Amino acid sequence: MKKTGKLLAVFLTVFILTGTIAEAADTKEDAPVDMTATGIVLTDAEREGKTAEEIYALEAANEETATQNAYNMAISSNGLTGWPQGPATYGEAAIVMEAESGAILYAKNIDGKGYPASITKVLTALIALENGGLNDKITITQSCIDFLEYGDAHIGMTTGEEITLNDALHALLLASANEVAYAIGDNTGEGYEWFINQMNARAKELGALNSNFVNTNGLNDENHYTTARDMALITRELYTKHEEFKTISQTLQYTIPPTNLQPESRIFQQKHKMFYESNEYYYPYVTAGKTGYTEQAMNTLVTCADDGNMKLICVVLKTHGRNVYTDTKALLEYGFANFHKVNVKENEKSKDFKEIDSNSYVVLPESVTFADLKPEIITESSQAKTGIVNYSYEGNTLGSANVTFSQAYLKKNAPQVEVKETKKTTEKGISLPTWVKWLAIGVVVVFFLLFLWFCFALYVRKKRKEQRKKRQKRRRRRR
Known part of the structure; x- marks a missing residue:
C-alpha cells in the first residue's frame, strides 16, 4: 500500500513539473518593455540644488545612455528561424506590417506600453470618418480651447467658429491641431465622452488590446497609452478602408477658408517630412502618415508606403534623437527588399x-x-x-x-449526435438500456469493494494469528 502511494505521488509530481516546464517553454524570452516607466528629463527632486548647466549635462548624459540602450534592444523578428535580419533602430519600439494581409515583417518591442503623442489622431480620424460625413459642421466650444498649454500645436480657432469635418480632418492630420481634435470628438456622434468610449471600443475590435485612450489629441496622460502593434492595427483599418486618409496626407498645403467669425483664411502644411521631395528625408513610396511628439513620448511616427507591389505600415515609438525618419526609411526599405x-x-x-x-x-x-x-x-x-x-x-x-x-x-468536424440505447437485437448481440448498464457497473463496483474488504479482513486475521503465536512462544520461554 505504501509503495503504491509513493508511486502515485511521484507520478503526480512529474506530471505537474512537465506541465510547468511546457508552459515555461511557451513563454517568449523577450517580454514587452514598458516605455512609460523611463524618462530623460530630471524630476524636481533631481533638479534641486543644481545649476542650469548641471541639469543640462545630466539630461544630455541620460539621453545618450537611453539612445544607446534603445539601439541595443532585442529585435524579436530577428529571432525567427531563417528570417531576414532587420535593422537596429533608435526607437524603443517598432513594427513593419503589410497593410492588406496584416503580416508582421519586423517586430521590436511591439507589445511594449508607450505614449503615442499625436499619432493618437489616426484613431480620432478613423472614428470621425466612421461616424460622420465630410460636410458635417464642427463647432469650436470653449472646452476645445481651455485645455491648451503653451507649446501645444493649434491653428488658432476661437469659440463659436464653425468649419466642416473635411476642414477639421485636414487640420487634425496635417497641422496636428489639438483644439480641432477636441472639437471633432465634441461634435461627432453623442459627444466627447461617447467619442472616447468609441475610440477604446473600436481599438479592441481591431485587436488593439493593450491600449487605452483618454483624449482625442494625444497630449500626455499616464492613462493614455498604446503599443506599436496596436497602432499598426488601427492605422491598417484607416489606411485600407478610408481613401480620405491618403488624400489628406498627400496634401502638402491646405487652406481653411474664412469662417463665420474669422475673415481670413488659415493656411498650414503637412508636418511629415518624408512627403517633401526637397527634404533630406523624402521617400518616394510614402502615401500616408502622422507625426507625434511630446516630452514624455519623444518622437513617434506612423508612415504608410506603397511601392506598387506591397503596402507597408511602419510605426515607431519613443525614438531618441533625430532618428525617427532615418529609422522609418530603413525599416520600409527592409520590408520592400526582403519580402514578397x-x-x-x-x-x-x-x-x-x-x-x-x-x-x-x-x-x-x-x-x-x-x-x-x-x-x-x-x-x-x-x-x-x-x-x-x-x-x-x-x-x-x-x-x-x-x-x-x-x-x-x-x-x-460535424458534432456527434447521441444515439439512444434500444433493446433491439443486432448481429453483435442485445443492446441494453442505459440504466441496466449502470446497474451492472454498480454491481461490479460493489463486488470489487467487497473483494477488497475480504482481502483486508484476511490480512488482519493473518496478522492477529501471527501475533498470538508470538505471545504463546514468549509464554513458553518464561516457563
Whole structure:
C-alpha cells in the first residue's frame, strides 16, 4: 500500500513539473518593455540644488545612455528561424506590417506600453470618418480651447467658429491641431465622452488590446497609452478602408477658408517630412502618415508606403534623437527588399477547403516556404460552411484567407449526435438500456469493494494469528 502511494505521488509530481516546464517553454524570452516607466528629463527632486548647466549635462548624459540602450534592444523578428535580419533602430519600439494581409515583417518591442503623442489622431480620424460625413459642421466650444498649454500645436480657432469635418480632418492630420481634435470628438456622434468610449471600443475590435485612450489629441496622460502593434492595427483599418486618409496626407498645403467669425483664411502644411521631395528625408513610396511628439513620448511616427507591389505600415515609438525618419526609411526599405506576396489558393494543398479566396495571400521572405506555415482555422460554429484560415510562422502572423469548407471537412468536424440505447437485437448481440448498464457497473463496483474488504479482513486475521503465536512462544520461554 505504501509503495503504491509513493508511486502515485511521484507520478503526480512529474506530471505537474512537465506541465510547468511546457508552459515555461511557451513563454517568449523577450517580454514587452514598458516605455512609460523611463524618462530623460530630471524630476524636481533631481533638479534641486543644481545649476542650469548641471541639469543640462545630466539630461544630455541620460539621453545618450537611453539612445544607446534603445539601439541595443532585442529585435524579436530577428529571432525567427531563417528570417531576414532587420535593422537596429533608435526607437524603443517598432513594427513593419503589410497593410492588406496584416503580416508582421519586423517586430521590436511591439507589445511594449508607450505614449503615442499625436499619432493618437489616426484613431480620432478613423472614428470621425466612421461616424460622420465630410460636410458635417464642427463647432469650436470653449472646452476645445481651455485645455491648451503653451507649446501645444493649434491653428488658432476661437469659440463659436464653425468649419466642416473635411476642414477639421485636414487640420487634425496635417497641422496636428489639438483644439480641432477636441472639437471633432465634441461634435461627432453623442459627444466627447461617447467619442472616447468609441475610440477604446473600436481599438479592441481591431485587436488593439493593450491600449487605452483618454483624449482625442494625444497630449500626455499616464492613462493614455498604446503599443506599436496596436497602432499598426488601427492605422491598417484607416489606411485600407478610408481613401480620405491618403488624400489628406498627400496634401502638402491646405487652406481653411474664412469662417463665420474669422475673415481670413488659415493656411498650414503637412508636418511629415518624408512627403517633401526637397527634404533630406523624402521617400518616394510614402502615401500616408502622422507625426507625434511630446516630452514624455519623444518622437513617434506612423508612415504608410506603397511601392506598387506591397503596402507597408511602419510605426515607431519613443525614438531618441533625430532618428525617427532615418529609422522609418530603413525599416520600409527592409520590408520592400526582403519580402514578397505568396498566393494562398495557388499553394494550399489541404483537402479541407472546397474554395479559397483567390485574392488572399501571405507575405514571406525567400527563406520561408508556404509549407513552413502553421494554419489555424477560425469559424463561428462547428457547422459553419465558411471560415478564415490564419497562417503563422513560429507564432508570427503572416496572412489569412477566406475559405469554404469541403464536405469531407464538414463531415469530419460535424458534432456527434447521441444515439439512444434500444433493446433491439443486432448481429453483435442485445443492446441494453442505459440504466441496466449502470446497474451492472454498480454491481461490479460493489463486488470489487467487497473483494477488497475480504482481502483486508484476511490480512488482519493473518496478522492477529501471527501475533498470538508470538505471545504463546514468549509464554513458553518464561516457563
